[in-house]
Amino acid sequence: MKWRLLVKRWKEGWEKPRYQEYVVEADADTSVLDALEKAWLGDNTLVFEHACHHGVCGACGMVINGVERLACITRLGDVAVGNTVVVEPLRGFPVISDLAVDKSRMFRASARVSPETLEPVEGEGGELPGRASLRPEKLLSCLECGICYSACPIARTMEDYMGPAALALASKTLSLTGDWSRVSDALGRGGVWSCHAALECSVRCPAGFDPGGLIMVLRGKALKRMLGGGR
Amino acid sequence: MKVLRALAEWMRVKGRSAEYLSFAVRRASGLLLAAYLVVHMVDISTLLLGEEAYNALLEVFHGPLGLVFDATLIALLSLHGALGLYSMIVEAGLALRWRRALLALAWAGALAVTAAAVWVMLSVW
Structure with a gap:
């Protein structure tokens, strides 16, 4: 199945953030983090933080479809609206780059x-x-x-x-x-x-x-x- | 600007839990009631313009508009009061284990008071 990831991106020097669309092929059980990694394979400038991939390290906290979640334990099929998942950086912290924030x-x-x-x-x-x-x-x-x-x-x-x-x-x-x-x-x-x-x-x-x-x-x-x- | 930005952040309720929604309602109702106080002062001040002016104003509030206005006011008061009581209990570190039930009770109480008040208003209207 094809999923549409809308990722809020911002890098130093940009006047304002913008949303970029990535289309990834995955099943409904795929985690948002795995989907982001698939997107990254096609665009190495996409920045996000992660480590353990199983909900222990706490590195991949993001706002996914408006709600804060760990991307590694959030399945696409559980949060997508239609086939779209909007991914934004955590609020309350300065953004370093794209989805990575300074905690x-x-x-x-x-x-x-x-x-x-x-x-x-x-x-x-x-x-x-x-x-x-x-x-x-x-x-x-x-x-x-x-x-x-x-x-x-x-x-x-x-x-x-x-x-x-x-x-x-x-x-x-x-x-x-x-x-x-x-x-x-x-x-x-x-x-x-x-x-x-x-x-x-x-x-x-x-x-x-x-x-x-x-x-x-x-x-x-x-x-x-x-x-x-x-x- | 900073205050307005903070307010907008506080009212961002999409996808949030009942606890957060209640927090936002508590804040919004407080602000609206404070605004109402100003409106009420202006409304009372029409007395200074004489009996006719005041009666004309009262006439406006005797219609359906007044009913909606009063029902909204009572809903705001009861929600602010009930959610405030819930907040006082929880924020003092009491009954934390039952905080969800307390919150449900606060909403139920506020809605019951509003419904009863609207029923009374409709029956004497």
């Missing part, structure tokens, strides 16, 4: 929290011969894909807002460590109080990390602490 604002915000990266999980631990017992842990689910920034109306319009991912990591860090000093930036200007609870971040999060819910958890704890009821 450094998210990483800078995360660095202000120095987030924990592991959380304990339910289950029996184990022991290695001659070593201390092991506590089962997992990496935090956040992929740092930037989808939540693009989905969030505040992150798209308020430059100094720390953003959903960074604030959710702050919330997790407080839950895991109980250390309020780690989240002081998240409680300041551009922090949790700037969130207006549109909660689109949680709806769009491809990892089910629930950034909006975690922000509200942190707010709840901060409120309780301010009112003298929390540690």
Whole structure:
């Protein structure tokens, strides 16, 4: 089957972005990322970011037919309108080239929290011969894909807002460590109080990390602490 | 310009979830109600022009136009109020597990209040 990809393109020096059409031959189960790679074979100037191809690295976040998704786990047949798929770069970040955006604002915000990266999980631990017992842990689910920034109306319009991912990591860090000093930036200007609870971040999060819910958890704890009821 | 651009971004609801749509409705209804306050001040000010002027204005609102205007106003008020209550609860970190049910309840409440108000208005019209 033939699919029509309409890709929003912009490169440094262009006055404004424009949409370019690529026609690719693929079946309905083909991912948008694979379709973009097919298009790239015919046009090596098309720029997009990707790595793992299976929804783990978070590199290929894009706006696909108006909604933020990971291109690698989005099938053409699930999102196409007719046979057309419109692909745009994530919003809320400066575009570097075509579909590649500069996510450094998210990483800078995360660095202000120095987030924990592991959380304990339910289950029996184990022991290695001659070593201390092991506590089962997992990496935090956040992929740092930037989808939540693009989905969030505040992150798209308020430059100094720390953003959903960074604030959710702050919330997790407080839950895991109980250390309020780690989240002081998240409680300041551009922090949790700037969130207006549109909660689109949680709806769009491809990892089910629930950034909006975690922000509200942190707010709840901060409120309780301010009112003298929390540690 | 920056404010208008931000507003346009906030109102970009195509393809968005019920949560986002509710956020946009909460914002839009707040702005419209603030605008209504100004209209209301102007409307009240016609009293200064005398009884005749004020009665003429009231006459306009006795017609179908007034009914539509009042129904819209009540819908805006009830939506803004109900979604505001939902927002207050969720934004305080409460009942997060039931936030979808709360949101559905807020919409149902607002629509029920609007429907009841329209029914009352129609029955006395």
